[in-house]
Each structure stands twice: as C-alpha cells, then as structure tokens.
Amino acid sequence: MYFKRLFFVTLFILTTFTSLHVALYVKNIQDCPTLTPRKPPQSVHDLRVDDIKVIGALGDSATSGFSLKGYKNSTSIISDLMEAILEYRGLAYSIGGDENAFTVANYIKNYQPNLQGSSIGQRITGVCNEKDCYGATDTYHDRFNAALSGGTAQTLERQLDYLIPTMKNSKIIDFDKDWKIINIQIGSLDMCNLCKNLTQNEYTPEKYGKYLEAAVDRIYKNIPNVIVNLISNYDVAGVSSLTAQYKNHCALKYDIVGCACSKTIEGLYLMSRLSLEYNNKLKEITEKYQKMNIQNFAVILQRSGYDFFRFSMDYFSTLDCFYPSLKGHEWTSKIIWNQLFLSQFQKPKYFVFDDQEAIYCPADFDRIMTR
Numbered sequence: 001m002y003f004k005r006l007f008f009v010t011l012f013i014l015t016t017f018t019s020l021h022v023a024l025y026v027k028n029i030q031d032c033p034t035l036t037p038r039k040p041p042q043s044v045h046d047l048r049v050d051d052i053k054v055i056g057a058l059g060d061s062a063t064s065g066f067s068l069k070g071y072k073n074s075t076s077i078i079s080d081l082m083e084a085i086l087e088y089r090g091l092a093y094s095i096g097g098d099e100n101a102f103t104v105a106n107y108i109k110n111y112q113p114n115l116q117g118s119s120i121g122q123r124i125t126g127v128c129n130e131k132d133c134y135g136a137t138d139t140y141h142d143r144f145n146a147a148l149s150g151g152t153a154q155t156l157e158r159q160l161d162y163l164i165p166t167m168k169n170s171k172i173i174d175f176d177k178d179w180k181i182i183n184i185q186i187g188s189l190d191m192c193n194l195c196k197n198l199t200q201n202e203y204t205p206e207k208y209g210k211y212l213e214a215a216v217d218r219i220y221k222n223i224p225n226v227i228v229n230l231i232s233n234y235d236v237a238g239v240s241s242l243t244a245q246y247k248n249h250c251a252l253k254y255d256i257v258g259c260a261c262s263k264t265i266e267g268l269y270l271m272s273r274l275s276l277e278y279n280n281k282l283k284e285i286t287e288k289y290q291k292m293n294i295q296n297f298a299v300i301l302q303r304s305g306y307d308f309f310r311f312s313m314d315y316f317s318t319l320d321c322f323y324p325s326l327k328g329h330e331w332t333s334k335i336i337w338n339q340l341f342l343s344q345f346q347k348p349k350y351f352v353f354d355d356q357e358a359i360y361c362p363a364d365f366d367r368i369m370t371r
Contacts, residue, residue, distance in 0.1 A: 035048060071250070102329075144167060
C-alpha cells in the first residue's frame with residue numbers, strides 16, 4: 001500500500017511540474033537557449049525546428065519582399081521610386097536570409113546553422129500578369145524562394161517549375177534525405193482580380209482551391225521529406241478601410257490603381273467573403289493530407305485573422321499602403337513562427353499588429369505541430 005501511494009504521489013509531482021513549464025519569449029531569437037542535440041527523426045510528425053535543413057517558399061509580392069522599405073520621398077523622385085519598387089527578398093518574412101533579419105528562415109537557422117534555401121539581398125522586381133512573367137527569377141538572390149511579385153494562385157505551377165528542379169539540382173542539400181519546409185501564402189491579388197469582368201471566373205474559391213491543391217499535390221509527388229506550411233489569407237477589404245483614413249501615408253494607393261474590388265462597396269464585401277472562402281479551401285486541403293497520416297509529408301495551416309481596425313499604419317509600405325513594410329514583415333514572421341508550435345485549436349483567431357511582438361523559444365519537447 002505504501003509503495004502504491006508513493007508511486008501515485010511521484011506521478012502527480014512529475015505531471016504537475018511538466019504542466020507548469022513556463023514558456024519563454026524573447027525580443028531576439030538569438031537570446032533563446034539552445035536545444036539538446038538528438039538523433040534525426042524518422043517521421044514528419046516528430047520534427048523539431050533544428051531538424052529542418054531546407055526552406056522554400058511560394059507566394060506573391062509579400063513573399064518576394066516587394067517594396068518593404070517603402071517610398072522615402074526625398075529630393076530625388078526617380079531614385080526614391082527605383083528603390084521603392086525593388087524586391088527585398090533577404091528580408092521577406094517567411095524565407096529571407098539576410099544577416100540579423102527577423103524572418104522565419106533565420107529563426108530556424110538559429111537552431112540549424114546549416115539551413116539552405118533562404119533568399120538574400122535585393123533585386124529588380126519581376127513583372128507578372130495572368131499570361132506571363134518577365135525577369136521573374138534570379139537564382140543568386142532567390143535561392144529556393146520561388147515567389148512571383150504580382151502572382152496569383154494560377155502562377156503556383158510556374159513557381160514550382162522553378163523550385164522543384166532548383167532543389168533537385170542543388171549540390172548543397174541532400175534532396176532525398178534532408179527535412180524541408182515550404183511556406184505558401186497567396187490569394188490577395190486573386191481577391192482583387194475577381195472584379196475584373198474578363199477574368200473573374202479564374203478567381204472563384206473553387207478555382208483558388210483547385211490551384212492550391214494541385215500545387216500541394218505536386219510537392220507531395222516530387223519533393224520528399226517536407227512540411228508544407230500554408231498561411232491563411234487576411235481580409236484585404238480591411239486594408240482598404242484602414243488606409244483610406246491615411247491618404248498621405250503612401251506615394252500611391254494600390255487599392256485604387258491595382259485592386260479592382262476595392263473601388264466599390266460591393267467589391268469590398270465580396271473580398272471579405274472571399275477571404276473566408278479561400279481560407280476554407282486551405283483548411284480542406286490541410287485536413288485531406290492530415291487524414292492520410294503520411295510519415296514523410298505533412299500539410300499545416302497558420303492563421304492570419306488580422307484585426308485591421310486596431311492596426312497601425314507602420315505595418316504598411318509607404319509606397320502603396322497595400323503590402324507590408326519592413327516592420328510588417330518582421331511582425332508577420334513572429335506570429336507565423338509562434339504558431340508552428342501550437343495545435344490548431346490553440347492558435348489565436350485574431351492578431352493585432354505590434355512591432356514589439358515577442359518570439360517564442362521552443363524547448364526540447366516542442367515539435368512542429370502537424371495535427
């Protein structure tokens with residue numbers, strides 16, 4: 001009886017101390033404690049961040065880092081404009097690899113110094129439309145960042161045409177064995193374009209879901225040992241409602257010159273509905289692959305429920321009041337990173353921009369949540 005009671009008391013103490021683990025948050029990922037080395041995992045469902053050796057990305061102008069430094073409005077208009085329309089790929093929130101940049105890629109690199117694939121530096125912006133792209137790829141700067149400025153879900157196939165062979169032919173990774181993560185965020189321009197009469201059938205939720213599912217399926221069939229990290233769409237209509245109050249913040253308003261659905265009340269309502277329906281498609285794709293319970297492939301979903309009514313304009317680029325600024329990218333990297341270690345029901349539903357957002361330090365027991 002004594003030993004039985006002792007056993008249960010010991011079990012209670014161990015359980016209590018485990019549940020009382022205090023999460024550690026810091027201002028800079030370099031202040032996090034190191035993880036205890038371990039043997040490489042055999043399952044995608046047992047991955048820690050230090051197991052990831054390769055990072056890739058698909059997306060649009062946000063993932064390419066377009067205009068994140070904004071328009072400076074100095075005495076040289078031409079110089080300011082040329083600098084404003086660059087792609088700052090090394091600072092892009094999900095895959096930028098510039099030294100000391102606040103990005104998901106650099107947070108992973110803090111634990112896995114041999115991480116490969118992060119995009120670097122800055123370059124001239126490629127131009128994409130529904131039919132073609134010009135100057136869209138630059139292997140030196142892009143690495144495994146296949147995002148296209150101006151890209152929509154239709155362009156994911158073209159992006160994979162670049163990413164898959166670039167990964168396969170790389171001499172600095174073990175394509176078959178290295179664990180990888182590929183971040184995908186796309187959909188803002190799809191919402192904007194639905195109001196264009198000639199192309200509206202290409203941007204329905206059904207078409208969006210079709211393009212996304214085809215991209216994920218192609219990754220599954222062609223890239224081994226990978227987590228596909230889908231990042232939800234925020235409500236683009238909320239951007240227009242907020243930035244309309246600050247007409248002097250930007251050199252031009254993208255929602256006026258480039259987003260057809262922002263020009264009418266009906267269009268704004270349509271985009272709000274589309275953001276929900278697009279995200280439902282992402283959820284369906286995630287659940288499809290989770291049910292398959294594959295050991296070397298997983299799809300996960302991060303939330304982007306931005307409460308723009310409580311946002312600061314510091315989030316937006318001063319070029320167009322549409323894409324995120326450097327501060328916006330840094331904040332986005334933190335909320336995406338912090339969600340990696342939470343189950344779906346633990347992830348926050350709404351986010352408010354805070355340039356002092358803290359960064360979570362994963363512990364030895366933390367895994368990238370795949371279920």
